[in-house]
Amino acid sequence: MKISRINHIGIAVNSLAAGTSIWTELLGLAMTGSETVAEQKVTTGFFPVGASEVELLEPTGPESPIAQFIAKKGEGIHHLAFEVEDLEGALNELKDKGVRLIDEHPRTGAGGARIAFIHPKQTGGVLIELCEHPHNH
Helix, strand or coil: CCEEEEEEEEEECCCHHHHHHHHHHHCCCCCCEEEEEHHHCEEEEEEEECCEEEEEEEECCCCCHHHHHHHHHCCEEEEEEEEECCHHHHHHHHHHCCCCECCCCCEECHHHCEEEEECHHHCCCCCEEEEECHHHC
16 A cells, blocks of 8 residues: 555544634635535535645534544544545455455545544554545556
8 A cells, every 4th residue: 555645634523614714814825615424324524724624523413423523532533534545455455454344335525535443443543544546646
């Protein structure tokens, strides 16, 4: 598996508006767009920082995995996303190593990215997302 960079750090927030004010007013970062990903039950906001981004994740309802995360752990860092060149290849490599995955096959995330998550029990409690963006092809 070839990881090219940290693509983004996902942060769970109750309110995208409140979260945005922290990142823009305190740190001077600009939100470049937001998107609701119905399949994931989340609205995201992106704040570029160099070659990476901070991604705020607001639940769209109480059944959202982000709402469940916030209920359990509070607002804060939710996941770390690594950009990979070949997502299927990376998942097959991890499966061959016996790594427990949340996603055995890629699914669609924000911005049309193909994404998959590794189970945090395999990674010391850190939820890791692997992502492959369409512009990489």
